[in-house]
Each structure stands twice: as structure tokens, then as C-alpha cells.
Amino acid sequence: MEGRKSTKERILSAALELFAREGYEAVGVARIAQAVGIKAPSLYKHFASKRAVFEAILRRMEELDAEAAAACSLPLAPPGADPATYARAAVSDLVAFAKRQFRFWTRDPFASAFRRMVTVEQHRSEEMAALYQNCFGTGPLDYTAGILGSREEAVAFYGGMFLLYAVHDADPASPAAAKLLDKHLSRWLPRHRGR
Amino acid sequence: MEGRKSTKERILSAALELFAREGYEAVGVARIAQAVGIKAPSLYKHFASKRAVFEAILRRMEELDAEAAAACSLPLAPPGADPATYARAAVSDLVAFAKRQFRFWTRDPFASAFRRMVTVEQHRSEEMAALYQNCFGTGPLDYTAGILGSREEAVAFYGGMFLLYAVHDADPASPAAAKLLDKHLSRWLPRHRGR
DNA sequence: ATTATCTATAGATCTATAGATAATGC
């Protein structure tokens, strides 16, 4: 009774992957249990209800995101820094940050499945709509607009990235989306000439 | 026994709106019937099964899209046209086409709900994944790349538009997304200077 | 006569619990 991951962990992962594909309501606890290799009633020794599994996924993602943010996040301008110099540096940093974010939300198995789950659950409740926007919609758009100093610039910058999440999901094994993202982001690097 | 729309039409609209919010599997026929103002068994006089309602929605969207395409579509370069002149004209046409498409997929009630439904159903089957990509992912991206003559340019152009669908859905009554789209697309108009 | 609706319900499936059994930790 111990693979590399505990049964509780395996329930979380299996449920998340199924919720991402089919949506929370469409997945029965029997399907989750089967994916883990147990019977449905055994699942209730680890979680009080199907809903509790969903909520544990949300809490787990919050933790994972906090870790990723601590390692990855882009600091704001230090008080007193030269604005012009900092703005140029900040855009280079933004490009690097965007690449890390894309990698995280496409390659980390939990984050990738979570992104797809929130995408398919976004219209089910106000809470999911807000989470979707904060993580993948107006959240990153506004953040990018703040650094680029222009909402229109941010639409082009983050819009391309947002589209490439969808392109990636059409064929997750292909590196095409990640390569296209690199080319897209290069347009905002200082060395880039013309359009 | 006739409002403005037939009961069959009202079942299609009600089902589509519910499927868009909650996903096909999560919606029971009793919910659809209730939205229409009939009891669940009466629905089976109009459709053979719940699945048949879904399939009628797909066929209806195909018809609506064919109509919209006939009225809206962007013709390809006429054989023998001057390439440079045509390319400039084509980009202006593309901007106007993009605005009409955005309007269609956000303001037409059937098209808007269909877009949200396909978004939440995209990972349920190969068929839905292909439909989603053709309508909103690689389909428009490749089409745009063909006209702009550059895949990277297309990522920025269509990416912004694709993101603004999501921004629109966060607050469908607000004109903010449509206004931001106009500004975004203006960057590709010939009169536009610099970046 | 046909069509649309209803109530009643069959049969499947889904969440969750009860209680038995096997495995693990002191």
C-alpha cells in the first residue's frame, strides 16, 4: 500500500485529469476510483465527498501556484529606479516570465490539467469564472498591460500566448506551439527590428 | 400552441444555453424542458433522444455558419491580381472581416452560446476538439497567416481577437472587449504608424 | 385523425453509507 504517490494523491491526479476532459458533473466517483485501481466506496476513506475532491484540487493548485510564483514571479520596479532603464529591463523580464508561465501551464501535469479543467468549468459558477479570468484572462492581460504601459500592446502580447495554449492543447506532444510562442515573444525583445 | 418560435426551436435554444453553461452531460432533459415550460417526456415528441438535441444544435450551427459565411466571407485573391496592391487591400478586408466575425460570435445569441458550448466540450471527443480548433483555434490562425503572409503576425493578430472572446465572456454586457478589439485591429490598418 | 402534452413508471446509474474482511502498526 504505497506506490510513489499515496492513494490520496493518486485520487487527486486522476480526478483532475478526468474533470479536465469531461467536466466535474460528467465524471462519476466510480470512474475516478477505477483510474486509481480501487472501488468507489474506498474513495470515501480519503475524501468526505466528490465535492471535497474538487475542493482539494483547488487548494492544491493554490499551493503549487504559490510555489511557482515564489520561484518565477516578476518583481515590480524597485522604488527609485530609473524609469526608462527599468522599463526596458522589465520588458525583457516579461518575455522570460511569459516563457516560464507557458511552460508551467502546458508541461506541469497538474497545472496543465488544472488549466483545462478551469476552462471547461468557467461558466458553471461565479467562482470558477473569476478563477479563470484571474489565471488566464483579464488577470494576465492587466498585469502585462501594467508592464508594457499599454492595454493594446498587452492584447497583442498576451493574446498570442493565450491562443497558443489552445493550439498546444490540440496536440500536446508537439513542440510547435512553444516554438511559435518564442517567435511571438521575440517581437518584444529590444534587439527586434521592424514588424 | 405557437409563440414566436416553435417548441422545437425553443428546445434547441434552451438546451444550447444550458449546455454552454454546464456542459452536455451535466444538463438533464428535465432542466431543458423546464426552461421551455413543458415536462421532460414532452421533449421526446420533438427529439428522439437528448443526444439528438445536441446533434440538431450542431446541424443548426452549420446552417447558420454557412449563411454567415455567404454574407461575410473574405474572398481569396482573384487570379492575376497585382500581389502588392491586393495584399494591402486584403489586410484592410481582413480587419473588417475580423470585426464582423467577433460581432457574430459574441452578439448572435445562438453563435455566442455555441462558441461557449464548444469551448467547454472541446476535450470530450476528437470530433469536438476538431470543431473547436477549426472554428476558434488553428482554423482562424492558419487562415489569418495565409492573408498576412506570416504565422507570427497571425499569432499577434488573431491571438488578440481570441483573448477578447474570453474577456467578453467575463462581462458580456460590457462594450469594453469590442472597443479593445477595434484598437487592436487598427494596428494592422495601412494608416497606422509605428507600434 | 393527428399531434402535443401530461402522469406514472421502468430500468439504469450515481453518490454515499453500512458492515465485513484483510493488512499494518503498536
Place this chain on the structure above:
DNA sequence: ATTATCTATAGATCTATAGATAATGC
């Protein structure tokens, strides 16, 4: 002694059908 699993099953819900009743069209 506690924990994780199982089988069996209660109770709710879901799709779909049967058969009765009311409304519509000839």
C-alpha cells in the same frame, strides 16, 4: 487497535417509454 479495502445496498436522479387526455386540423 487502526486503517484501507471490499461487497451490498439505500435513496436519489436520470433517460426514455407507455398510455391517458386535451387540443388542432380535416
